[in-house]
Amino acid sequence: MIDNPYLPIKTEVLDVIEESPTIKTFRLRPETPLHFKAGQFVEMSIPGKGEAPFTPSSSPYEKDKLEITIMKAGRVTSMIHNLKKGDVVGLRGPYGKEYPLSEYEGKEILLVGGGVGLAPLRALFLALVHDIEKYKNVLFCCGSKTPSDIIYKDSVLDKWQSLDKKKVKFRITVDRKDDSWKGNVGLVTTTLDNLEINLKNSFSIVCGPPIMMKFSTFKLLEVGYKPEQIYLSMEKNMSCGIGKCGHCRLGNFYACKDGPVFRYDKISHIHEIWD
Amino acid sequence: MDLYFINKPNLDRLVKSLSKTYKIFVPVKSDNSRFYKKIEEGLRDSVIGEIRAVEPIKSFYFPARTKIAEYFSKDDSDKKEKPIAIIGAKSCDLASFKVMDYVYAQEPFKDPFYISKREAGLIISSDCTSYGETCFCVAIGIMPYPTEGFDISLSEVEGGYVAEAGSLKGEKIIKEYFKLFQSADPYIEKRDSNRKKLKEDLLEHVKKSKIPSKDSIQPAFKNKFDSSLWEEVAKTCVECGACNMICPACHCFILMDQKKENGFERLRMWDSCLLMSFAKVAGGANPRKLLAQRMRNRFDKKFNFFPDTIGRFGCTGCGRCIEACPGKIDIREVLSKLEG
Numbered sequence: 001m002i003d004n005p006y007l008p009i010k011t012e013v014l015d016v017i018e019e020s021p022t023i024k025t026f027r028l029r030p031e032t033p034l035h036f037k038a039g040q041f042v043e044m045s046i047p048g049k050g051e052a053p054f055t056p057s058s059s060p061y062e063k064d065k066l067e068i069t070i071m072k073a074g075r076v077t078s079m080i081h082n083l084k085k086g087d088v089v090g091l092r093g094p095y096g097k098e099y100p101l102s103e104y105e106g107k108e109i110l111l112v113g114g115g116v117g118l119a120p121l122r123a124l125f126l127a128l129v130h131d132i133e134k135y136k137n138v139l140f141c142c143g144s145k146t147p148s149d150i151i152y153k154d155s156v157l158d159k160w161q162s163l164d165k166k167k168v169k170f171r172i173t174v175d176r177k178d179d180s181w182k183g184n185v186g187l188v189t190t191t192l193d194n195l196e197i198n199l200k201n202s203f204s205i206v207c208g209p210p211i212m213m214k215f216s217t218f219k220l221l222e223v224g225y226k227p228e229q230i231y232l233s234m235e236k237n238m239s240c241g242i243g244k245c246g247h248c249r250l251g252n253f254y255a256c257k258d259g260p261v262f263r264y265d266k267i268s269h270i271h272e273i274w275d
Numbered sequence: 276m277d278l279y280f281i282n283k284p285n286l287d288r289l290v291k292s293l294s295k296t297y298k299i300f301v302p303v304k305s306d307n308s309r310f311y312k313k314i315e316e317g318l319r320d321s322v323i324g325e326i327r328a329v330e331p332i333k334s335f336y337f338p339a340r341t342k343i344a345e346y347f348s349k350d351d352s353d354k355k356e357k358p359i360a361i362i363g364a365k366s367c368d369l370a371s372f373k374v375m376d377y378v379y380a381q382e383p384f385k386d387p388f389y390i391s392k393r394e395a396g397l398i399i400s401s402d403c404t405s406y407g408e409t410c411f412c413v414a415i416g417i418m419p420y421p422t423e424g425f426d427i428s429l430s431e432v433e434g435g436y437v438a439e440a441g442s443l444k445g446e447k448i449i450k451e452y453f454k455l456f457q458s459a460d461p462y463i464e465k466r467d468s469n470r471k472k473l474k475e476d477l478l479e480h481v482k483k484s485k486i487p488s489k490d491s492i493q494p495a496f497k498n499k500f501d502s503s504l505w506e507e508v509a510k511t512c513v514e515c516g517a518c519n520m521i522c523p524a525c526h527c528f529i530l531m532d533q534k535k536e537n538g539f540e541r542l543r544m545w546d547s548c549l550l551m552s553f554a555k556v557a558g559g560a561n562p563r564k565l566l567a568q569r570m571r572n573r574f575d576k577k578f579n580f581f582p583d584t585i586g587r588f589g590c591t592g593c594g595r596c597i598e599a600c601p602g603k604i605d606i607r608e609v610l611s612k613l614e615g
């Protein structure tokens with residue numbers, strides 16, 4: 001019999017990192033390594049309870065472990081948030097289309113992330129940084145609701161800031177500040193003004209909540225990006241992960257097998273993409 | 276393919292022999308409907324002709340509830356079952372295999388449960404000898420007699436059936452039991468005229484539904500995408516999902532995990548795109564919040580997505596959804612409203 005694509009791999013929770021009041025990162029080690037590419041997703045399950053799709057947030061170059069950053073949002077994610085070091089979960093995948101890294105070579109790369117949408121972009125960012133000489137430069141625009149909602153604080157606010165500033169730059173903003181915040185205040189779209197990027201030689205990649213994706217995409221079009229220069233990670237109800245269960249259909253595509261990474265011009269005509 | 280004649284007693288003998296290898300299901304009649312029944316002792320009260328059974332053929336290959344994985348347990352035993360043979364499957368059900376095969380047998384993730392049943396199974400189809408009030412296959416280009424997707428097909432004629440092999444598997448069976456068959460020559464003309472007559476009668480029957488011509492359905496759907504038609508159609512929908520369950524081409528499912536004595540198991544169950552939560556994600560976003568959007572989505576999938584994807588409709592004109600709908604939503608009527 002051919003391999004059963006619905007069968008999860010037994011996976012150990014190695015560590016749980018609290019990123020924000022509603023977001024945790026889970027460090028995982030599957031019994032059989034699971035090699036994903038940045039942008040692809042996996043199905044993570046609580047044994048006997050249920051399963052949900054997530055895009056790993058760790059470097060795809062890390063071979064036997066991976067990290068998944070998860071916001072407490074529904075039934076399965078609430079159970080996942082109760083997990084502790086040493087617990088066992090299920091994983092299957094990776095599924096779907098990754099970010100086309102080879103197309104990004106020699107280009108100026110703009111990453112636009114909001115909230116937990118930073119998760120797939122972190123995997124992408126780490127993949128870009130891994131071979132940074134291949135890319136002209138990277139600008140990472142990160143938006144969060146408040147300073148306490150910023151995820152990967154150690155990296156975003158500290159570790160990544162020591163990377164070569166000629167190659168890697170950041171624009172970090174919060175919607176609402178608190179007393180401790182000295183940085184930018186405003187929606188992530190405000191970081192897209194005055195881009196010091198040669199738009200003709202650039203790709204932008206957006207990931208975040210639906211409303212943020214919508215307005216960021218429109219803003220990118222407004223500042224001069226063409227639809228074929230914008231990549232989106234679409235969040236749909238990817239239940240089986242393999243193009244069969246029907247839940248994540250998006251026009252003539254299934255987000256799980258034709259996405260979740262889509263070039264905007266390929267899906268811009270589809271109704272309901274931002275909902 | 277070559278044609279043969281098999282008389283009724285010989286068909287019964289053939290079925291009895293095949294039951295050593297296969298679990299055999301044949302339609303039997305109850306009141307005025309037909310249901311598949313597992314038979315062990317020949318054809319008896321089975322109905323080979325007439326019209327399709329109430330249940331769609333998908334229920335044999337993609338059952339309503341299937342255990343698709345046992346995990347983190349020791350006994351992942353694989354128990355062998357006899358393959359399934361369906362006798363008396365109709366053309367509308369065979370057409371649904373085009374959709375199901377596309378979904379479940381496509382690369383790179385083939386569905387092992389579906390594929391093993393399909394590969395090992397046997398389909399002995401048969402011509403419709405009448406039509407039901409809700410039948411409209413001919414309106415969307417499907418004939419009321421099998422043209423593809425069978426191993427052997429039977430056309431009822433006086434005293435027996437004209438048998439046609441449609442696959443190597445079918446040919447092999449006919450060769451193996453060759454003494455049960457005779458020359459079909461005296462019966463071919465009658466078979467063809469029966470087919471022609473039923474097709475004409477059915478065309479006449481569907482005329483009053485005013486369904487757009489086969490080739491104009493998809494463009495008409497696209498034109499009506501933003502119209503108020505969908506709100507109108509959705510008015511009497513009670514979101515029961517019956518149309519999805521009974522549809523031979525509806526393939527969507529939901530996964531469900533549960534604990535078992537030793538480890539865990541994962542179940543796959545039929546799902547319905549008309550239910551509110553079908554496309555909803557954990558954060559609460561739902562691309563099809565409104566029932567009218569979900570109603571449109573059902574037609575989008577059948578008459579827009581599948582024509583683009585596999586060059587055929589995701590509807591076979593069997594009319595089961597018309598009978599099943601408590602809101603009296605009639606797919607023929609909806610199609611008729613796409614134009615104009």
